[in-house]
Amino acid sequence: MASPPFRFKRFLVNQEGVAHPVGTDSVLLGAWADVDGASRVLDIGTGTGIVALMLAQRAEHTPEIQIGGLELHQDSCKCAQRNFAASPWAGRLSVIGQSIQSFAQNGGLEYDLIVSNPPFFSETTVSPDQNRRLGRIAKSLTLRELLDAAARLLAPGGRFCLILPPAEGRRLCEWGAQQGLYFTRETQVYTRKGKSCERLLLQFERNPYPIKRSMLHIYEKGEAWSDEFRDLTKDFYLHF
Numbered sequence: 001m002a003s004p005p006f007r008f009k010r011f012l013v014n015q016e017g018v019a020h021p022v023g024t025d026s027v028l029l030g031a032w033a034d035v036d037g038a039s040r041v042l043d044i045g046t047g048t049g050i051v052a053l054m055l056a057q058r059a060e061h062t063p064e065i066q067i068g069g070l071e072l073h074q075d076s077c078k079c080a081q082r083n084f085a086a087s088p089w090a091g092r093l094s095v096i097g098q099s100i101q102s103f104a105q106n107g108g109l110e111y112d113l114i115v116s117n118p119p120f121f122s123e124t125t126v127s128p129d130q131n132r133r134l135g136r137i138a139k140s141l142t143l144r145e146l147l148d149a150a151a152r153l154l155a156p157g158g159r160f161c162l163i164l165p166p167a168e169g170r171r172l173c174e175w176g177a178q179q180g181l182y183f184t185r186e187t188q189v190y191t192r193k194g195k196s197c198e199r200l201l202l203q204f205e206r207n208p209y210p211i212k213r214s215m216l217h218i219y220e221k222g223e224a225w226s227d228e229f230r231d232l233t234k235d236f237y238l239h240f
Contacts, residue, residue: 030054
């Protein structure tokens with residue numbers, strides 16, 4: 001059964017046929033990634049297009065910005081195209097229907113900002129749903145392949161931002177240094193205080209700048225959103 005449309009303050013995200021529906025990880029990444037000064041942006045594994053749409057809203061006063069949503073799954077491509085066309089920023093958004101491996105090999109463009117909410121489940125946690133399996137199993141896109149693509153496509157002063165579980169994030173930081181990509185910003189994401197870290201928001205750059213570290217708790221007490229989460233996502237969620 002298809003997930004229902006997800007309505008944000010300024011755009012609607014339809015989810016029919018997508019490999020992976022809208023989730024908190026994508027919203028966190030779209031609100032957190034540093035889009036300042038970026039004129040060419042690539043969203044790897046765009047899915048519904050949610051991260052690209054959020055970045056387009058945040059950068060709407062940057063007239064030259066162009067955002068490409070790269071997606072291998074055909075039905076997700078169609079869904080992202082519909083969501084882009086229906087948004088206020090249709091002229092700045094486009095869908096690229098191919099794998100990042102092929103795109104990185106053939107593309108000659110360099111990007112000021114690359115973002116990704118990548119697959120990270122191992123084959124031992126396979127979902128019974130084929131579409132969801134394609135969107136979330138690392139077999140279709142390994143972290144090393146993602147890192148190699150970012151190293152090929154990132155402009156000299158560009159930023160590569162993504163969200164991962166802690167173990168995969170730490171591993172990527174080690175591999176990144178070997179590729180000449182250094183993590184310069186990290187936000188540890190917790191559901192609540194006293195819980196273990198569940199996600200890392202990471203930013204990589206070509207120069208090893210001092211690392212900026214922070215923490216984010218999604219909930220304060222019970223099901224009440226924390227002030228920090230509200231502040232990060234207030235321009236998007238209807239109830240904030």
